[in-house]
Amino acid sequence: MIEAHQLTKRYGEKTAVDRLDFTVKPGTVTGFLGPNGAGKSTTMRMVIGLDAPTSGSVIVNGRRYAEHSAPLQEVGALLEAKSIHPGRTAFDHLAAQAYTHGIPLRRVHEVIELTGLQSVAKKRAGGFSLGMGQRLGIAAALLGDPATVMLDEPVNGLDPEGVLWIRNLLTRLAADGRTVFVSSHLMTEMALVAEHLIIVGRGRLLADTTVQELVRQAGGDTVKVATADPARLREVLAGQGVEITGHAGSEELQVTGLSARDIGLRAAEHGIALFELSARTSSLEEAFMELTRDAVEYHGSTGATETLGSAA
Numbered sequence: 001m002i003e004a005h006q007l008t009k010r011y012g013e014k015t016a017v018d019r020l021d022f023t024v025k026p027g028t029v030t031g032f033l034g035p036n037g038a039g040k041s042t043t044m045r046m047v048i049g050l051d052a053p054t055s056g057s058v059i060v061n062g063r064r065y066a067e068h069s070a071p072l073q074e075v076g077a078l079l080e081a082k083s084i085h086p087g088r089t090a091f092d093h094l095a096a097q098a099y100t101h102g103i104p105l106r107r108v109h110e111v112i113e114l115t116g117l118q119s120v121a122k123k124r125a126g127g128f129s130l131g132m133g134q135r136l137g138i139a140a141a142l143l144g145d146p147a148t149v150m151l152d153e154p155v156n157g158l159d160p161e162g163v164l165w166i167r168n169l170l171t172r173l174a175a176d177g178r179t180v181f182v183s184s185h186l187m188t189e190m191a192l193v194a195e196h197l198i199i200v201g202r203g204r205l206l207a208d209t210t211v212q213e214l215v216r217q218a219g220g221d222t223v224k225v226a227t228a229d230p231a232r233l234r235e236v237l238a239g240q241g242v243e244i245t246g247h248a249g250s251e252e253l254q255v256t257g258l259s260a261r262d263i264g265l266r267a268a269e270h271g272i273a274l275f276e277l278s279a280r281t282s283s284l285e286e287a288f289m290e291l292t293r294d295a296v297e298y299h300g301s302t303g304a305t306e307t308l309g310s311a312a
Contacts (some may be wrong), residue, residue, distance in 0.1 A: 001179050002047060002148060006056035009042050009203075016042045018203035019056065024181045026147070029174045031194035031211075032183040033288060035296045039203040040183045041079065044152055047181075048077050060148055064198055070235045072101045076141035082133050086126025090136050090223075091115050093125060097143055111139040116165070129155025138166075148179040155189060167193045187285035196207060199288065201295020218287035223255045223263055226276035236270050237263060251275065 002024040017039040020182050024030045037216040045051040046057050057064070057230050060075050068074045084093055094108045112121050115135040115252040119129065125136060134157050139148060151170075155163045174180045179198070184190055190211070197214060199207040207214060227233050230253050234244050242257035255263060260279040267274050 001061050001062075001151075002058065002181060004043070004056070004058040007043065007046060007053055007058050008044060008055045009039070009051060010054045015203050017046070017053075017200075020199050020205050021202065022205060022208050024148075024179055024198070026179040027174055027177050028195045029170050029180045029182060029193050029194045030198060031190040032181060032198050032200075033187075033190065033202040034206075035292050037202075038200045038292075038295065040200060041152060041201070043189045044077070044079055044150060044181075044183065047150060048075055048079075050079075059098075065084045066202045067287070069196065070101060072097070072103070072144035074144075074145065074146055075099060075148045075150060076144060076146035077152075078102045078134075078137040079150075080137075081129075084125045084133070084136060087124055089122050089124055091121045092137075093136065093144060094139060097140060101144060103144060107143060108144070111142050115139040115144065117224050131159060131162055132160055134164070138169075143290075146178070148181070149173055152183045153185070155184065155186060156184060163189065187283070187288055191284040192248075199291060201292045204295075206291055206295065214287045214291070215284055222280050223258065224261045224276060224280065225253045225255055225263055225267075225274060226251050227253070227267070227272055227274050229272055232270070233267060233272050236266050 004020050004022050007017055007020040008015070020039075020043065031167070032040055032044070042051060043058075046053050047060060047065065047248065048071075065075060066070055089094070091112065094111065095105060097103070098105060098108050112118060115138055117132070117135055117139060120132060125133065128136065134154060138151065138154060140210065141151065155166050158166065166187065170180055170182060174195075182190075182194070194211055196210055197207060199214075200206070216221065224234065229249060230246060231252055237244060237255060237258060239257075242255065244253055244255050246253040260277050264277055
């Protein structure tokens with residue numbers, strides 16, 4: 001379990017992390033989301049003691065990371081895949097870590113097989129692709145068979161097979177009862193693998209919720225209905241938890257709180273003809289963009305794109 005209490009980090013006048021309170025619980029995959037510059041990497045660095053908080057605290061499994069007698073067996077972390085001596089082979093890199101932490105050599109062979117590194121285990125890490133570097137970083141994170149696994153952008157550089165492998169690995173680790181904390185910019189992947197989300201923007205907590213609840217708050221399932229009698233249909237569909245919107249004079253209505261099936265049955269019951277009845281589900285990406293709209297530091301310009309296009 002990871003617990004942050006009023007966690008704050010300042011660099012001069014810039015506040016990178018601003019009084020964060022959150023708990024990452026075992027048994028589920030928790031996604032850590034936020035725009036570039038939101039403070040995600042800084043937060044993760046403070047979890048494992050690479051950065052010291054300006055104020056507040058963060059503990060893992062009841063203690064500060066530095067207080068654990070065998071930290072690699074408590075927390076396995078991947079923050080920078082290429083932080084490996086380029087002259088060492090994958091096997092030697094893992095063996096050195098195992099030796100210094102009292103981990104048996106058989107575990108090195110196990111994580112090499114687990115991460116699919118058998119064919120390159122004796123090759124120097126300096127020649128690895130980004131994807132192979134990610135696999136080696138994940139192997140190192142899993143070396144101590146830790147109760148808590150924390151990965152920063154683990155699918156970077158991976159091919160589709162590798163992305164699927166990561167997805168299944170994270171799900172399996174959580175099913176084993178481990179704490180799994182993963183940052184990513186890929187909303188489609190987070191929607192598939194994460195159950196809980198911690199979202200930050202400009203260093204502050206924006207949401208601590210489930211994927212399902214965040215999507216629901218962003219609009220959830222919306223049904224588009226077209227009819228010649230929208231006013232009467234509004235009366236038929238009105239009720240607690242039902243929201244109906246539409247422009248004056250338009251035959252189209254947007255309905256949330258009722259399924260397309262329920263709407264169709266009610267309309268048929270009252271003899272209201274429908275021209276269109278289609279359901280649309282908000283995506284995690286849409287919900288995330290809406291939530292973080294005011295917390296994005298770096299915005300692209302469509303005007304710049306048009307200028308480049310005309311110059312070409």
